[in-house]
Amino acid sequence: MMSFAPPREIVAREFTRMPKRFRRDGKRTEWADYNRGGQAVGCFLEGPCFDRAGNLHVVDIPFGRIFSISSAGAWSLIAEYDGWPNGMKLHPDGRRFVIADYKRGIMALDPGSGRVTPLVETYRSEGFKGPNDLHVAPNGDLYFTDQGQTGLHDPTGRVYRLSARGRLDCLIDTVPSPNGLVLNKAGSQLLVAVTRANAIWRLPLMADGGVSKVGIFIQLSGGLGGPDGLALDEDDNLAVCHLGLGVFLFDRVGRPLVHVKPPGAGLTTNLAYGGPEGRTIYVTESETGAILTAEMPVRGRVASGGGRRGRGRSGVRPRD
Numbered sequence: 001m002m003s004f005a006p007p008r009e010i011v012a013r014e015f016t017r018m019p020k021r022f023r024r025d026g027k028r029t030e031w032a033d034y035n036r037g038g039q040a041v042g043c044f045l046e047g048p049c050f051d052r053a054g055n056l057h058v059v060d061i062p063f064g065r066i067f068s069i070s071s072a073g074a075w076s077l078i079a080e081y082d083g084w085p086n087g088m089k090l091h092p093d094g095r096r097f098v099i100a101d102y103k104r105g106i107m108a109l110d111p112g113s114g115r116v117t118p119l120v121e122t123y124r125s126e127g128f129k130g131p132n133d134l135h136v137a138p139n140g141d142l143y144f145t146d147q148g149q150t151g152l153h154d155p156t157g158r159v160y161r162l163s164a165r166g167r168l169d170c171l172i173d174t175v176p177s178p179n180g181l182v183l184n185k186a187g188s189q190l191l192v193a194v195t196r197a198n199a200i201w202r203l204p205l206m207a208d209g210g211v212s213k214v215g216i217f218i219q220l221s222g223g224l225g226g227p228d229g230l231a232l233d234e235d236d237n238l239a240v241c242h243l244g245l246g247v248f249l250f251d252r253v254g255r256p257l258v259h260v261k262p263p264g265a266g267l268t269t270n271l272a273y274g275g276p277e278g279r280t281i282y283v284t285e286s287e288t289g290a291i292l293t294a295e296m297p298v299r300g301r302v303a304s305g306g307g308r309r310g311r312g313r314s315g316v317r318p319r320d
Contacts, residue, residue: 004255004256006256007248007249007256007257007258007259008257008258008259009258009259009260009261010258010259010260010261010294010295010296011260011261011263011294012246012247012260012261012262012263012283012292012293012294013263013292013293013294014263014290014291014292014293015073015282015290015291015292015293016069016073016075016290016291017288017289017290017291018042018043018045018060018067018075018289018290019075022043022065022067022075022077023042023043023289024042024043024063025040025042026040026042027040027041027042028040029041029062029063031044031061031062031084031102031103032044032062034149041062041287042289043060043062043063043286043289044060044061044062044286044287045058045059045060045061045269045284045285045286045289045291046058046059046061046085046086046087046088046229046269046270046284046286047059047085047086047087047088047089047099047100047133047270047284048088048270048271048272048282048283048284048291049088049089049090049097049272050090050272050274051068051090051094051097051111052090052094054071054274055068055069055070055071056068056069056272056274056282056291057069057078057088057097057111058088058284058291059085059086059087059088059099060085061084061085061086061102062084063080064080064081064082064083064084064085065077065079065080065085066078066079066080066085066088066097066099066109066111066114066116068111069291073291078109078111078114079109079111079114079115079116080114081116082103082104083099083101083102083103083104083107083116084101084102084103084104085099085100085101085102085107086099086100086101086102086131086132086133087099087100087131087132087133087134087144087145087180087270088100088109088134089134089135089136090136091108091136092136092140095110096108096109096110096111097109097111098119098134098136098142099116099134100131100132100133100134100144100145101131102130102131102132102147102148103130104118104121105118105119105120105121105122105127105128105131106118106119106120106121106131106134106142106144106162107119119162120162120168123160123168123170128146128148128158129146129147129148129149129150129156129157129158130146130147130148130149131144131145131146131147132144132145132146132147132178132179132180133145133179133180133181133229133270134181135181135182135183135190137183137187138187139164140163140164141161141162141163141164142161142162143159143160143161143162143171143181143183143190144159144160144162144181145157145158145159145160145175145178145179145180145181145192146158146159146160146178147177147178147179147195150175150176150177150178150196151176151177151195151196152176152196152197154176155174155175155176156173156174156175157173157174157175157176157177157178157194158170158171158172158173158175158178159171159172159175159178159181159190159192159203161209169209169210171190171203171210171211172203172211172214175192175194175201176194176196176197177194177195177196177197177226178192178193178194178195179192179193179194179195179226179227179228179229180192180193180227180228180229180230180240180241180270181193181230182230182231182232182238183232184232184236184252185232185234185236185301187205188204188205189202189203189204189205190202190203190205190211191203191217191230191238193226193227193228193229193230193240194226194227195225195226195227195228195243196225196226197226198219198220198221198222198223198226198227199216199217199218199219199220199226199227200216200217200218200220200227200230200238200240201214201215201216201217202214202215202216202217217254218238218240218250218254220240220242220248222242222244222245223242223243223244223245224243224244224245224267225243225244226242226243227240227241227242227243228241228242228243228268228269228270229241229269229270229271229284231271231272231273231281231300231301232300232301233249233273233296233298233299233300233301234298234299234300234301235251235252235298236251236252237249237250237251237252237257237298238250238251238252239271239281239296241268241269241270241271241283242268243267243268243269244266244267244268245259245268246259246260246261246262246266246268247259247260247268247271247281247283247294248260249296249297257297258296258297260281260283260294260296262283262285262292263292264288266285266287266288266290266292267285267286267287268283268284268285268286268292269284269285269286270283270284271283271284272300273296273299273300273301274300275293275295277299278299278300278302279295279296279297279298279299279300280293280294280295280296281293281294281296281300
């Protein structure tokens, strides 16, 4: 058994919280019936990402809503539709967002009009189990997880790649609850949060586009469910949202460097790098509807499609 030095602890602070006028407390939803034990939820935030101007965007899964948040913490509803948006990233063209929708498939959002339209709804004429999160590679390829209700009882979750040319391939279909995912800096490995196995898997990408010798990169323990959203910094350090425990930062060989502790026992689900220096993580705390922030030691990796035009009008530099 290997042991490491305890990671440096940072206490996160609350940046903003969903205004009361947007909450839908006490309202039952079908999504919450099967994903939150039937409890009524006023919101459930996920998918934080920045546009090129540096505005933060988040989704509200059970109510099919997408919000924009200014650098001052002001909330605006920019879309509401019949879906369960989960993961979200800025498209490489910088003019739209791509959404992993648990109910509908892979969708595209025009933030100007608020219109949400389908990009990919089926694979070989079959519907998806329930897309969860996505990652856009520098070459425009889109990787996404198809989680649905999979877990240790049903290890049939999938990871797909939609090439920039429109080819859709299933890379693996034996994952017990695939969630957040990100490519390493070299583009040679895909790291995937496997929530119900409480682990981060490493998928080596072969020259022919497939994967081989898939293995466990980091085995976690505890928490309220397992790892969720992932992000990388410029040194290939991996930030992992661990449900109920906050955010952990691991180096490129899996050694723990930093633990970001939420102010309470928060359900920290996903994160994105931002801030004037690119070192601030913005974390969705899904149950309370709060956005938490913390300063990290290394700048986040610049997201595909965003962050290359400077700070923009909000003063928040987008990172991924």
